[in-house]
Amino acid sequence: MENITHDVILAKNGDKDAFSRLYSTIYKDLYHIALYSLKTKEDAQDAVSETIIDAYIGIKSLKTPEAFKVWAFKILSAKIKRKYQEYAKSTSDIDKIPAHLLPTNSLDEESIEIMDEFSKLSAEERMIISLSIIMGYTSEEISDFTGINANTVRSKLMRAKNKLKMMLE
Numbered sequence: 001m002e003n004i005t006h007d008v009i010l011a012k013n014g015d016k017d018a019f020s021r022l023y024s025t026i027y028k029d030l031y032h033i034a035l036y037s038l039k040t041k042e043d044a045q046d047a048v049s050e051t052i053i054d055a056y057i058g059i060k061s062l063k064t065p066e067a068f069k070v071w072a073f074k075i076l077s078a079k080i081k082r083k084y085q086e087y088a089k090s091t092s093d094i095d096k097i098p099a100h101l102l103p104t105n106s107l108d109e110e111s112i113e114i115m116d117e118f119s120k121l122s123a124e125e126r127m128i129i130s131l132s133i134i135m136g137y138t139s140e141e142i143s144d145f146t147g148i149n150a151n152t153v154r155s156k157l158m159r160a161k162n163k164l165k166m167m168l169e
Contacts, residue, residue: 003021004022004025004065004066004068004069005065005066005068006018007019007021007022008022008059008062008065008066008068009065011059012059012060012062012065019056019059022068023052025069026069026072027048027052029073029135030048030051030052030072030073030076031044031045031048032130032134032135033073033076033080033127033130033131033135033145034047034048034076034079034080036126036127036130036134036135037080037123037126037127037130038080038083039119039126043083046083047076047079047080047083048076050079051072051075051076051079054075055071055072055075058075070141070144070145073144073145074144074145074146074147076145077145077146077147080123080127084123084124113168114168117164117167117168118164120167121160121163121164124156125156125159125160125163127146128142128146128153128156128157128160129157129160129161129164131145131146132153132157139151139153139154139157
């Protein structure tokens with residue numbers, strides 16, 4: 001954490017190499033969250049790219065260097081929400097799971113059914129489940145990223161898990 005804080009301070013002062021190091025520490029998490037939330041590689045890459053550009057431009061305004069990761073995730077959350085709005089306006093069938101999201105090892109019927117039912121959850125439910133179960137973030141961290149109250153995150157997570165369980169029964 002100390003290196004991240006130091007790199008944030010350097011990046012705030014215009015050090016491009018420091019920002020590059022910051023980027024490398026959060027890229028995988030940003031990408032996984034975007035991919036599980038948006039479901040297409042291209043949209044996830046776009047959201048992460050836009051997030052990084054905004055973070056690079058706005059890092060001078062970051063008041064607390066220790067908050068860099070949470071701040072970056074808030075930017076990503078806004079990008080994902082904007083993409084959800086685009087999906088809502090679109091007439092394309094976004095709920096089909098692209099082949100690149102399916103595991104490459106042998107898939108049994110149960111895995112396919114789980115992936116199919118997961119895709120039927122709302123975008124917010126997919127994001128909360130992805131952040132919690134797949135990425136391992138706490139409800140407080142998810143709250144920081146999304147701006148949703150931590151208690152609400154916990155209740156939405158429980159409802160989404162129950163909904164998924166009922167769909168699978």
